[in-house]
Amino acid sequence: MTKKLLQLLVSLALLCEGNLIGGMQVVVVQDKDIPRSDLLAFINTTEPIWTYRGNQALDENITCKVDYQFAEVNDTTYTFHRNYTEKNASSSHKMNGRLVVSKGSRSKPQGLCTSWVVTDDLGVRMLEILIYQTANHTCGVFYVLPLTRSRDEHDDALLTEDDFFCELRMKDSITSIPAPPPPRGGSYQVVNRQPPSDCLEAYTDHCTGRGKHGDTQVYRHSCKAVPGSKSNE
Known part of the structure; x- marks a missing residue:
């Protein structure tokens, strides 16, 4: 950890800092140039949100x-x-997301809230921070941190940018879809969509450009059901 980094103490999105589940407190020591974005604006949707790309250390062997x-x-x-899907085995979890709220009011988030602690039905917890999203909220870049308890006397976690993994996530409406069966003699027409250029650029700047190499492709157009069918390919 550099001296410069130590001088830039930023507690979870500045406006969203506080105690987490079980009395554990997380403090993130992070470069001031890493942006933040409005998590509630991103998850306030009826659309599925797909992980398009992620670091291998987090999403290796994970698809769909x-x-x-x-x-x-x-x-x-x-x-x-x-x-x-992990190594061809499908998994489904019910998740609980708890916003990391400001110290001023733990009953209601104030201002721009960008972080939450996500817990699955097995008790595994992740801290997710939305650092960028497009203007129409269809694509976002997340820093993702597995939460483990430290061993100091306060049972807190002190994290730096080295602890973050990255994911690029997209709303269902802008992802690629498989092709329906063509008419006899016709050819398949796959709707192949890429993430918006500014979203890809944010991923490059704040993930790949910060040494978080080893990306893996998580989303494939075959993750969705073929139009007119009842199950995925």
């Missing part, structure tokens, strides 16, 4: 990772489902 059915339980808690 999707979050869907977001529901607000109260001002600080959301539920949703997360499905993915």
Whole structure:
């Protein structure tokens, strides 16, 4: 950790800092140039959200990772489902997302809230920070951190940018889709969409450009059902 980095203490999006589940507190020591974006604006959707790309250390052997059915339980808690395939085995988890709220009011987030702690039905917890999203909220870049307890007397976690993994996530409406069966004698026409250029640029700048190499492609057009069918290919 550099001296410059030590001098730039940024607690979870500045406006969203506080205690997490079980009395554990997370402090992120992070470069001031890393941006933040509005998490609530991104998850306030009826669309599934697909992970398009991620670091191998986080998403190796993972495909078709999707979050869907977001529901607000109260001002600080959301539920949703997360499905993915790992080495050809499908998994489905019910998730609980708890917003990291400001110290000024733990009952309701204030200002721009960009982070939450996501817990699956097995008790595995991840800190997810939205650092960038497009103007129409269809594509976002996340820093993702597995949460493990430290061994100091306060049982807190001190994290730096080296602890982050990256994911690029896209709304269902802008992802590629498989081709329906063509008419006899016709050819398949796959709708092949790429993430918006500014979203890709943000991923390059804040992930690849910061030494987080080893990307893996998580989304494939075969993750979706073929139009007119009832199951995925």
